[in-house]
Amino acid sequence: MRVLVTGGAGFMGSHAVDRLLDQGHEVTAADSLIGGFVENVNPAAEFVECDLADREAAADLVASAAPEVIFHFAADATEGRSQFTPLSSMDNNMVGYLNTLVPAIDRRLSKMVLVSSMSVYGAQQPPFRETMPRLPEDVYAAMKASMEAATEHLSAVHGFDYSIFRPHNVYGERQNLADPYRNVVAIFINSLLRGRAIHIYGDGEQRRAYSYIGDTNPVMVDGGLSDRSNGRIFNVGSSEDVSINQLADVVRDVFFDGGPWPAGLEPKYMPGRPLEVKKAFCAHDAAEQVLGFRNTTTLRKGVEAMVRWAREVGPREPAYLPNSLEIGGEHAPATWREQLI
Template identity: 35%
Template sequence: MTYTSLVTGGAGFIGSHVAADLVRAGHRVVVLDDLSGGDAANVPEGAHFHHGSVCDPEVVDGLFATWKFDYVFHLAAYAAEGLSHFIKRYNYTNNVIGSVNLINAAVNAETVRCFVFTSSIAVYGHAEPPMTEDLTPAPVDPYGIAKYAVEQELKVTHEMFGLPYIIFRPHNVYGERQNIGDRYRNVIGIFMNQILRGEECTVFGDGEQTRAFSHIDDVALPIARSIENPRAYGETFNIGGDTPYTVNHLAGAVAAAMDAPLRVRHLEARHEVVHAFSSHDKARDILGVGADSVSLDDGLAQMAAWAKKHGPQEPSVFSGIEVSRNMPPSWQALVVPSEQSE
């Protein structure tokens, strides 16, 4: 039997890898992406591409009516934790309302066997690491709040309408096809782009904050294959790298991977969680996947080769800032208020 799967955000970084894994598994894949952060060139060969937004219910409902989806993989989001404080309306519209449009359509279609949602470890907030799935989420930024809201919505939708779901909480994913021109998110991509542009790597604060970094190969395939495992249904999984590193260590590792001297400029600290990494025991137990199968050095080498081939990117400027107060000074100089962008 050939299954039909919708991948939202499938022209983006993680979404395009999930879509490619599904194509290889024999699925008929439909990609929905508004190209606000992705590139149509990322859509895998064999997938059907529809340019549109999850925020448009007519587009979403039309796709469900046409394709009769068996599975939904919802990866479309604007995933910038730090910036989300200053783009609250945009954040909740894209990350909550867009998700609700998909959930409504999945319920009404009555064909969807499972709704797979990529949340984030941002839902844990300041919890002591390593964060485990049994912790009560307490997000500290609008992005994390939005992700947790959708998690809760999926649970009550299952209770009311029986829609099966699987939730993943990835963190700091990096690798080929990442948008290195986004100045607000994905520190590895930011560092690589700065090095390619001959600039210093910019580090917020003292650089001793810690994160675990997850190569795309350790994230995309488990997400795509999760629907094949009945034990995964109704569950929430942390997924990604096990080993935490300081941002200072990361900057040195990225410079080495890029064959470049380490040049760092420290910026004023921003409001963020200082230490964030999670446990993946549950994913190992139920999904049979291990973390860090791609080491940080190997993953950085792979991404560096890709980044060098594609060259430096002009850093983007978000053109719809809604609140500029208390914004990091390095971002403040680039502010384009939402009134000017309309």
């Protein structure tokens, strides 16, 4: 089967490329390389560097790849930062997605597998279930909610199949250690590799369930290809919700072999971020019952695997984008403005 994976040089997308190739599919991996890396791409895949926000480039990509199925991982997934970069969030999420989907529909796309986000639930009471409404609390979540709705509407009119996955707080090997705006597990690990203290927003009692890539990747790929997922939305991720403080303790325990924080590396607490949701984690009954999804990796085991990999690749200097905030830079977290991470 001919499969196009957008965001194919990124963290989740590159793992999907590997699994699809292992299953014998003909895979094209497309990526702008803003947050992805060519070295993540399996050499057995056809790689195309492409900015999906460019309508003509996206149409050319779809024409050359001629996909029967598209896995759409491409995203500007900087949830907190989207409050200060709404225009680029729109371009790199909603616009890029429609620039890919529309020409694919015109070429008789069989199925779209949209990788969305738990953020569409907003501040509702967790655990979030797929039956809950979309109530986004930030610009990124609003883009993802719009992408989901557009997929449903266009499918109803034009007749292609789709499935939507809402992974949450995924971490693991190949995550971008240089990104200072998102992915707290990677930020914590990279800070410690660089001999820097970690920073925690607010009181650290925000609760999340961190999901290991080795658990989420198989169900999104296999489930996405299965007819059982057609027309459905699935939460995908860990059910082990912990506070940011507890996550920091796990990272410390793994990184320092069970010892205390070394002097000078104790966590530093910063003011909370605007509109940050305090509790966000999901129920996964639908994925378990329909697709056979199972979480097999504890947070401790997943962090151990990621720390081993991060030590192999080495620390990364944070890739700040100091001139990229479009509005309200004075309201941005000090860790961004002062490049503290």
